[in-house]
Amino acid sequence: MEPNRHAAQFAELIGAANVLTSPEDKAPYLIEWRDLYQGVTPMVLRPGTTQDVSAVMKYASENGLKIVPQGGNTGLVGGQIPLENGEEIVLSLGRMNKVRAVDPDGFTITVESGAILETLQHEAEKVDRLFPLSLGAQGSCQIGGNISTNAGGTAVLAYGNTRDLVLGLEVVLANGDIWNGLRTLRKDNTGYDLKQLFIGGEGTLGIITAASLKLFPKPKKLEAAFVGLANPLAALKLFSKAKAQAGPVLTGFEIMPRVGLEFCVSHLQGARDPLEGTHDWYVLMELSSGSEAFPVRDLLESILGEAFEAELVEDAAFAQSMQQVQDFWHIRHGMSEVQKEEGGSIKHDVSVPVASIPDFLAKAIAAVTEFVPNCRPVPFGHLGDGNIHFNVSQPIGADKEAYLANWDAMNEIVHGIVHDFNGSISAEHGIGRLKRDLLKGVKSELELDLMQRVKNAFDPKGLLNPGRVL
Numbered sequence: 210m211e212p213n214r215h216a217a218q219f220a221e222l223i224g225a226a227n228v229l230t231s232p233e234d235k236a237p238y239l240i241e242w243r244d245l246y247q248g249v250t251p252m253v254l255r256p257g258t259t260q261d262v263s264a265v266m267k268y269a270s271e272n273g274l275k276i277v278p279q280g281g282n283t284g285l286v287g288g289q290i291p292l293e294n295g296e297e298i299v300l301s302l303g304r305m306n307k308v309r310a311v312d313p314d315g316f317t318i319t320v321e322s323g324a325i326l327e328t329l330q331h332e333a334e335k336v337d338r339l340f341p342l343s344l345g346a347q348g349s350c351q352i353g354g355n356i357s358t359n360a361g362g363t364a365v366l367a368y369g370n371t372r373d374l375v376l377g378l379e380v381v382l383a384n385g386d387i388w389n390g391l392r393t394l395r396k397d398n399t400g401y402d403l404k405q406l407f408i409g410g411e412g413t414l415g416i417i418t419a420a421s422l423k424l425f426p427k428p429k430k431l432e433a434a435f436v437g438l439a440n441p442l443a444a445l446k447l448f449s450k451a452k453a454q455a456g457p458v459l460t461g462f463e464i465m466p467r468v469g470l471e472f473c474v475s476h477l478q479g480a481r482d483p484l485e486g487t488h489d490w491y492v493l494m495e496l497s498s499g500s501e502a503f504p505v506r507d508l509l510e511s512i513l514g515e516a517f518e519a520e521l522v523e524d525a526a527f528a529q530s531m532q533q534v535q536d537f538w539h540i541r542h543g544m545s546e547v548q549k550e551e552g553g554s555i556k557h558d559v560s561v562p563v564a565s566i567p568d569f570l571a572k573a574i575a576a577v578t579e580f581v582p583n584c585r586p587v588p589f590g591h592l593g594d595g596n597i598h599f600n601v602s603q604p605i606g607a608d609k610e611a612y613l614a615n616w617d618a619m620n621e622i623v624h625g626i627v628h629d630f631n632g633s634i635s636a637e638h639g640i641g642r643l644k645r646d647l648l649k650g651v652k653s654e655l656e657l658d659l660m661q662r663v664k665n666a667f668d669p670k671g672l673l674n675p676g677r678v679l
């Protein structure tokens with residue numbers, strides 16, 4: 210590669226100020242927030258329009274340059290970080306953050322891909338609507354990244370994954386062509402649904418530059434409880450009862466172990482234990498309705514009252530204000546980042562059928578504890594979706610590097626158990642660089658071949674996020 214020549218050409222195309230080449234300017238785009246990857250790149254490009262992205266890709270394609278699209282750089286599988294060989298150019302979508310259209314009557318919004326998720330949530334609120342996608346990184350992640358990784362989060366239970374929220378996409382292809390698929394139709398049964406390939410495509414098939422998304426009624430009543438329980442089986446029984454009685458009004462159901470709550474209380478600003486006594490497990494349960502008239506609080510109290518009678522629940526704190534609802538969610542959303550404060554953490558983003566969660570947890574906790582005595586399992590997350598973040602913190606006082614050397618072997622143990630339950634080794638974070646080698650073990654040859662053929666059709670020169678996913 211001749212970086213200086215290419216940088217000068219890109220400067221002609223998108224403006225010199227949008228071609229970052231100094232180490233200080235590039236640094237934020239090269240660090241992965243969990244410290245798993247440190248990338249190297251000759252330059253970071255910051256296009257401001259779809260035409261800019263198209264011009265960049267046309268030039269890249271003609272010159273065989275590899276491009277790594279990046280949103281808010283909050284991804285959890287390293288897909289957004291360039292390789293250490295310095296041969297990949299980062300294309301950051303952050304400047305493309307305009308809201309193009311809001312249609313409250315049709316319940317849609319169209320935004321550019323660099324829009325921050327939280328901004329999108331606020332734009333929906335302004336017109337008395339809800340954009341439901343919700344996750345810990347919402348203050349910095351970008352919607353293009355959310356779509357490219359088909360992000361999950363804490364609202365999947367009621368509203369589905371990101372895939373379910375997308376109506377249309379605008380995508381720049383590997384050769385610079387612009388595909389305008391920005392439709393807002395609820396029904397469009399005209400052949401292959403191409404947008405589905407880019408959703409969760411992790412930037413390997415095209416660069417998403419804008420999206421039309423679904424909006425929902427804004428909840429008028431919202432209640433939450435922080436519940437203490439003895440074990441995951443009690444949590445499952447509570448989930449099943451709540452889902453049966455509340456149906457779509459059940460909008461959150463997250464499980465956390467005591468050790469995770471303790472990490473939050475120690476390291477997360479503003480977090481305090483909502484309950485007086487201690488419990489081995491906790492559930493954050495949320496009910497909400499778009500109707501003023503729906504007795505949400507009564508329903509929550511009745512579900513938990515009955516669960517208490519049935520000895521499923523040991524104690525519960527009901528949020529008394531919206532601030533308290535947010536305080537409960539602050540604990541849950543902070544649970545990922547606080548694990549960094551406790552030394553090394555080996556991650557597994559897995560799913561199993563919902564009803565298998567208690568058995569899965571029992572087996573996986575026993576197995577990792579046998580493998581690394583005194584390790585601290587912190588399994589938490591989206592019980593209602595069958596998705597557990599089976600993260601395992603190092604033993605207190607252990608050497609971090611030595612502990613992290615167990616990563617692959619521990620993955621193999623946990624993923625083996627996931628396999629026995631017919632689960633998935635990547636429930637919501639994607640494949641990226643982290644799980645690329647594992648994909649071969651969980652997909653059939655036919656599936657891998659079909660995926661490779663799709664990749665070849667969209668990106669014949671292999672320039673878009675190469676080595677991610679496949």
Ligand SMILES: O=C(O)CC[C@@H](O)C(=O)O
Nearest residue numbers: 345542545556590598600
């Ligand atoms: O830390 C993790 O592994 C999970 C991050 C995120 O998906 C969450 O649910 O908080």
Ligand SMILES: [Zn+2]
Nearest residue numbers: 362590598637
């Ligand atoms: Zn999650």
